[in-house]
Amino acid sequence: MSNDNDIRHGRHCVFRIHVHLVFLTKYRRNVFTKAMLDDLRGIFASVCTDFEAELVEFDGEDDHVHLLVNYPPKVAVSVLVNSLKGGSSRVIRKKNYPNLHKKLWGGALWSPSYFAGSCGGAPISVIRQYIEQQQTPH
Template identity: 80%
Template sequence: MRDNKDIRHGRHCVFLMHVHLVFITKYRHGVFTKEVIDDLRAIFASVCKDFESELVEFDGEDDHVHLLVNYPPKVSVSALVNSLKGVSSRMIRQRNYPSVREKLWGAALWSPSYFAGSCGGAPIAVIRQYIEQQQTPH
């Protein structure tokens, strides 16, 4: 394995795991302004820290956001997503942004669905080739 400063160490494992997440606003309404996106960045970074994860990259448009999160193997992606969406929804609504208040009603900021894609490391074809080339004992 090549030397990589991003590789993390747990008590019994060495890992480098990233997930690309996409969250869409309820009804795909365009409610985010630059100020809301900046607040979301801080909220998501804080939640990630609670999960011993790292928000590597974040940005979005008026109706959706993209996150790139480096997370340890002990963290369930679904639990991380649940916390990210729940905490951010509650905190953004508490801050009472007019753009959010006017276009969304009820307690939901996010659509219940989300996209999660694993990413990083070598392409699948390279890993498959590496495994195929292992010398099986006779």
């Protein structure tokens, strides 16, 4: 999407839903290099496309990554996260990066936990005030 204000349309809905995701490496090990992060960007974008979602932004450090994903309401965030983590782990491990197997063992790239935060739109306080000011019929 070219503009943060772009509103998407489904068959029976109009939406603009973003989620901020943070994934940690297993044991919080420092394993990522720039090349690995570049590969992850492509993998995550591909998985998002499969879910009719869009990877809006991606970056990371040596032990974690941040994703900003625009997704449709029919997608459960937990299902999206499982596919993002599972698919990326499989592909990255197949590429045989030199230090990856030394720092991580047992077949897992990611910690089982993750952070997911909704973001975008008006602050909750503004939405609450708007709803409170609705004209209730008598």
